[in-house]
Amino acid sequence: MPYPNFKLSFIASIIAAFSVVSSAVAADDQTKPNVVYIMSDDVGWGDLSVHGGGVPTPNIDRLFSRGVEMTQFMGWCVCSPTRAMLLTGRHPIRVGTGPEVGGELALEETTIAEGFKANGYRTGVFGKWHNGNDPDTPKFRAAFAEAFKHMPNKKLEGGHGVNSHGFDEAWIYYGGGSDFFNRRTVKGNGPVSWWHNLEFREQDKGYTDDLVTERAIEFIRDSKDKPFFCYVPFHIAHAPLQAKDGDLAAIDPKLAAKLHAASEKTTEEDKHVHAAMLHSMDLNVAAIEAELEKLGLSENTILVFTSDNGAMEAGSSLPLRGHKHSIYDGGVRLPTVFRWPKGGLVGGRQWDGLCGALDMFPTLMGMTGSTMPSTQPLDGKDVWPALRDNQPSPVESYYFVWRDEDAIRTDKWKLHRFFNRFELYDIVTDDIEANNVADANPEVVKSLTAKMDAWSESLGLALGHQPAPAKYHAPAAPEGEVLAVTVTISENAKPRDRLSISLANWNGTQYATDWVEYDIAFSPNTPKRHPYYSTLEGNNSKPFGPLFKLGTGVDQFGRDQVIGPGIADGKSVWEHRIVGLSSTAPGPLGKHGVVFSGGKAGTFTIYLDNLRIRHVDGSTTPLWTNRKDTRAGNFKENEFFKDIKVQTVNVADVRQ
Structure with missing residues (x-):
């Protein structure tokens, strides 16, 4: 009968057509460029010998001589924000990862890894994540409990895990500043942070960046028949300064001693170790590039070398001004090169167009002919057409806080x-x-x-050094119980002598879009330099700071809180104030209180009410509203400040 034969013939034709389509797809896959994105850590402009640095980095220099240097490539002045810029194409403040380090990257953010994965790429990350916490797995929870058994109330804040952001393969650690040898802990605190996907691997031995390089090369080898995105965020040259014996032996300590360092306090030993770390990184960059060449992938691989911020204390960002923890160009302008022979990025050329980590998501999508996935509104631009044609950049500006x-x-x-x-x-x-x-x-x-x-x-920034916009201004509205703090200041107390008194706690995370606001009043005899409210503990601060420093705690009237301003309207008893908290975000803002300064003897009182955090969406989190919210810390009286009394009084008892 003809029907069965027709059916078989039809099926055969479908299979043949499918085979043609599959072959076309496979061929297309093979023509798609791979991407290897190497991000060094705390490597400044002047750390590389290609920019006149005193430590020989011949392999990185060779990459610069064969690629296209991006001379105006911007990042941030610390780790986490630059990484978030690369991953999301969005400003780090917008995704809650700046201006300081930290922040858990939200799952709602579409990442560059998810973009590549949607376009048929295999994705991998090898090295330092620093955009979220270690995942909460049973094995890690047990290690956390053991590490902090002396702190039984310490809570594990588990993160989403790097694989949830679009990475198929991951060998990473989550924090920053971890030990390079075996015990990958931060300053010796807490459990090891070293993971293969969601497998906690505290048992692995070896120098961190060597392990990172080994696993990245393994990923490249395993992915050679399919386009891949390989993100390699090295740990070098971040503190702690630790180098292998072989790398130390390769660097003449007398040469290292002559090197410029960002900090004058850097010792000759530190310079030697830092130089040895740069030497190690140079060898690892060479190993990755050699593997690409060995596999015949180098012609159609976009190979990027860059950094996350300027040089650390032992390094150099010369001739640029500034270094890590500075938004002068020495802190945010990054040594960066692109090499892609098939795309024409060769020859040791320079491109002077303004761009940076913020632009890499849309740019690499464009370079690889990939479809840009649906994302939240991007801040980054696709600079590939301008780079390809040696034209001015479409990027108008970079903004830092x-x-x-x-x-x-x-x-x-x-x-x-x-x-x-x-x-x-x-x-x-x-x-x-x-x-x-x-x-x-x-x-x-x-x-x-x-x-x-x-x-x-x-x-939606809450700038701490600028007055709050008019839309945030409001009248004072104290009622019922108000907080009263009284201190007797001795005649021996000088203006530089200060007493910080903790009064309220908050266990939440504060972002650069948060404000602190409160109602404030003073006893009639208060000196010209009034007591003032301050956050006392936060990201990168010491407990009982106070955290507000000159230029970081400016109220809506444009007055710095550290100078102890009084009530702007001399006829009013109370005043409402609002101050931006951008200077310490993201992170915990655990303790709040008041600061008394010396300079005038007497007994003085400061009153507070309606102390709260105002968020960018208009919601508020109360910190102190009445007696039950008082969390007085363990402050101690001394020869300058005595008779400390923390209590509540009725608002009607507060007089001018």
Whole structure:
């Protein structure tokens, strides 16, 4: 009968057609470029010998000589934000990972790994994550409990895990500053952080970056027949300064002793170890590149070498001004090279277009011919057409905020805004930011300030060094019980002598979009330098700081809290204040209280009510509203500050 034969013939034709399609897809897969993105840690502009650094980095130099150097490539001045910029293409403040380190990257954020995976790529990450916490698995929970058995109340805050962000294969550690040898703990505290996907592997031995390189090469080898995205965030040259004996022997300590360091306190031994670490990194970069060449993949692999921020204390960002923990270009302008022979990125050329980690998600999607996935609104731009054709960059500006300042960088200008001044630099003629031309260019300052304000408004930033926008201003509204703190200050107490009294706790995480607001009043005899409210503990702070420092605790009237301002309206008893908390985010803001300063003897009282955190969505978290919220710390009286009394009184008893 003809029907069965027709059916078989039809099926055969479908199989043949499918085979043709499959072959086409396979061929297309083979033509898609691979991506290897190497991000060093705390490696500054002047750490590489290609930029005049004193430590020979011949393999990285060779990469620069055969690729295209991105001379105006921006990141952040610390680890986590730059990594989040790469992963999401969004400003780190927008994703809750800046300006300081820390923050758990939300699952709602679409990552570059998810983008590549949706386009048929195999994805892997090998090294330092620092965009979230170790996952909460039974084995890790047991290790956590053992490590902190002396702190039984310490709570494990488990993270999502790196695989949940689109990575098929991962060999990583989650924090920052961990030991390089075997015990990958941070400053000796807590359990080891070393994982293969969701498998906790505290037993693995070896130098961290050697393990990272070994696993990255293994991934490349296993993925050679399919396009892959291989993200290699090295740990070198982050503290602690630790190097292998062989690398130390390869570096002449006398040569290392002559090296410039970002900190004058760096010892000759530290310089030697740091130089040996750079040597080790150079060898590992060479090993990855050699594997690509061995497998015949180097021609169609986009190989990137960059850093996450400027040099640490033992390193160098010269000739640029600043280093890690600074938003001068030495802290945020990163040594970066792209090499992709098939795409024309060869020859030791330079491209001077403004770009950076923020632009890498859309740019690498464009370079690989991949479809950009659906994401939340991006801040980064696809710079590939401009890079390919050697044209000006489509990126208009990069915006940074850091502790007591914010800054904007364009292709020509860099404007820094502090509490009480501006600094403007013509980057084209003065890329070391040596000659402040703000006074000579008021219109430029005005124009760039407007752009900074637009960035800040877009991000919902709560700037600690600038007054809160008018929409946040409100009248004081104390009622019922209010907090009263009384202290007797001796005649021997000088203005530099201070007493911090903890009064309230908060176990939540504070972000750069959070404000602290409160109602405040003073006893009639209060001196000119009034007591003031301050956060006392937060990210990168010592307990009972106080955290507000000059230029980081400015209220809506433009007054720095550290100077102890009184009530702006002399006819009022109470005043409402709101202060931005961007300077210490993200992280815990555990303790809140008041600060008394010396300079005038007597007994003085400060009153507080309605102490709360205001979030970007308009919601608030109460910190102190009445007697039950009082969490007085273990403060001690001394020769300068005595008779400390923390109590509540009725608002009607507070007089001018």
